[in-house]
Amino acid sequence: MAANFLSNPTAFLQSSSSSITSQKHIIIVKGTNACKPLCKLPTYTNVSKRSLSISLASLLVLSLTGNNNIGANAAILEADDDLELLEKVKQDRKKRIEKQTVLNSSNKDREYLQDVIYKLSKVGQAIENNDLPSAGLVLGQTTDADWLKKANAALSQLSSSPEEKSQVDTFNSSLTSLYSSVTKNDIEASKIAFVDSATAFEKWTTLAGLVGQLKGL
Known part of the structure; x- marks a missing residue:
């Protein structure tokens, strides 16, 4: 069998290249009878399933925690602004009443x-x-x-x-x-x-x- 491959190296290389190429575009799901194409991976060869999973998980965590923090901070700032505005309105009203009282008296x-x-x-x-x-x-x-x-x-x-x-x-x-x-x-x-x-x-x-x-x- 080895002699057959060596006698036709071109066929061997084409076969190997075809097999490697096909493996880049599919993920084999264990426990099934067929290989299902789930998603296409990037064309670079140094990405592993584990590193990809970690990257996706990290992005998910950052998106969730980041947005929540931004939303919480925005809510706090908005509440502070509302309280400051309310306090200013109260103070202005108090001053007007005091002046009207002085003027009336x-x-x-x-x-x-x-x-x-x-x-x-x-x-x-x-x-x-x-x-x-x-x-x-x-x-x-x-x-x-x-x-x-x-x-x-x-x-x-x-x-x-x-x-x-x-x-x-x-x-x-x-x-x-x-x-x-x-x-x-x-x-x-x-x-x-x-x-x-x-x-x-x-x-x-x-x-x-x-x-x-x-x-x-």
Whole structure:
């Protein structure tokens, strides 16, 4: 038999090659009468069944544990964000209630802030009519006007956050420009300064939670 194979080496090599090739593409299931093609293995020859099983098992474990960890971490972060947002809402509501309580208990502060709205309305009408002398009469001659001092006292008492205090500063700075523009009879500069002043005061009332507490806004 050995002599027959050696006498026809080409047939032997082809037969062996065919057998090896077929073994690469099938897995023999023990206990059965036939070889069933289950799956095709990669073309490289150094992969064993054991290493393939370990790789698949490792990928499965990583996918399961990794996704669970990511999902758990995301859930924790989302819960923290929700709690932080809820706490911020509570604190903002608490501040609004405190300010409304102070405003309700202080008729003077309410009167001072209401007077600001009244004067800004009158000044705005005068500027719209290009009547700067009338606007000057409403404002007073200087920023030391009594109504402005009282208004700043109320604004300072009710301003607690940096944003609110910033709007108060903008309001006073814009009013200073308005006084200067009215005195110089500069209608265009007066319009700009008036809009800045009114806008700053309106933003302050919103930040302070006093929208609806004062008339004319």
